[in-house]
Amino acid sequence: MTSGTNGTIFSRGASRRDILRQGFALPAAASLAMLTKSSFAIAADDDLATLHLAYRYGLPLYDNARVTYLVSQSPLNPLRVAPNFFLHGRKLADYHSRLVTTPNTDTLYSVAIVDLTAGPVLLKVPEFGKRYYSIALIDAFTNNSDYVGSRATGGQAATYVIVPPGYDKALPDGAKRLHANTPHTTLLVRILIDGPDDYDDVHDLQNGLKLTQANTPPAPSLIAPDPRDPENFVALVNQVLRINPPPAADQAALKRLAAVGVGAESGALTASQKALWAKYFDEAQKALLAEIHGFGATHDGWTYLPSDVGNFGTDYATRAAIAITGLWVNIPAEAVYTFAGLDSKGEKLVGSKNYRLRLPAGAPPTDSFWSLSIYEVEPDGRLFFTDNPLHRYAISDRTQGLKKNADGSLDIFIQRASPGGDKESNWLPAPEGDFRLVARAYLPRPELLDGRFKYPSVEPVA
Structure with missing residues (x-):
């Protein structure tokens, strides 16, 4: 049986420059206050338009896998942890915090990469009382599949069982079921903190979070990300699609994307597909950034995000826009x-x-x-x-x-x-x-x- 809680997120170890070399920085991004939904429409059904759509569809999957690799596999992260172990952020962000865009000063974070391929995972949560917290289960497509927390379940101590898709066996007495949409999912924990004087109490709560599993999953083997390489982008997106079956609603889009080599059944890119990605990969990235102005509804200078944020369905435009600025947004x-x-x-x-x-x-x-x-x-x-x-x-x-x-x-x-x-x-x-x-x-x-x-x-x- 494996059990785990571990570490402090990125407080020491590899420099940001070293991490950037391995593709761990978020993509060059525009503020969500400057995004536009209508500009994502792609009317033409030619290979170039399909490649642009493939980039928009695949970017959230790629970025999610990139962060998963950083947390669980990267040799440049001395605090990396195996799947089904927690990695804890122990300090509030400040002006030194430059790795991930748009940090906050409200919560401390903990994260765990959960691998359900060897069966369900047990999650034990300590007593939070009236303190705000949330634990989001986020699938490989960046949707929130389930929640534990002040809103969803209350502040009492409890035991949960995170189950993979299709799992219908009985649970241990007293345990509550949490549904994961994909075999590989992320737990993102947010705990409200009232400044540095509150560190000790929040650290105790973080330490009280426990994951256990009867069977140890195989060692993670994600392809190392390289955001400069279009073939790497396609290979990693396809790996995600193979190990995390996409929703049925995605099949229509994926049928089209197969033309440019994207899909669970796609093999190595053909010579013509390689040439297409090599020629237009940078253009697809720049086009996405150039098009994102005024996304959402704007009123008196403020931009309000669409209601499907965090559970995107087939709204690939919103999903791509959110991935640009930061993954794992709340519903x-x-x-x-x-x-x-x-x-x-x-x-x-x-x-x-x-x-x-x-x-x-x-x-x-x-x-x-x-x-x-x-x-x-x-x-x-x-x-x-x-x-x-x-x-x-x-x-x-x-x-x-x-x-x-x-x-x-x-x-x-x-x-x-x-x-x-x-x-x-x-x-x-x-x-x-x-x-x-x-x-x-x-x-x-x-x-x-x-x-x-x-x-x-x-x-x-x-």
């Missing part, structure tokens, strides 16, 4: 993510200007917690924190000393220099150049889910 019932890159005048948010965001009393409407994070925009579109005098990268419902207005509203001052005096408690320091805001609302109330609530615009101020 809306768990968390709503909203993005701002424009002010009330429709102009880009830039560090040379001063802004104010006035949140009405009780906003955003959530039954758990909220935060507003600020990110500098890298040349490739990725988003990271910037160092600042307060070492503050977000304002949230847990930020100490916030001063509200007489009507209960909250003014957040977003600018490079301190607003001075009693406004500094509500200051969110901005980077020098372009920046983005990301509002997170966990356990959103119906008015946020159905669109009745809208964030107010970000106002330029003198």
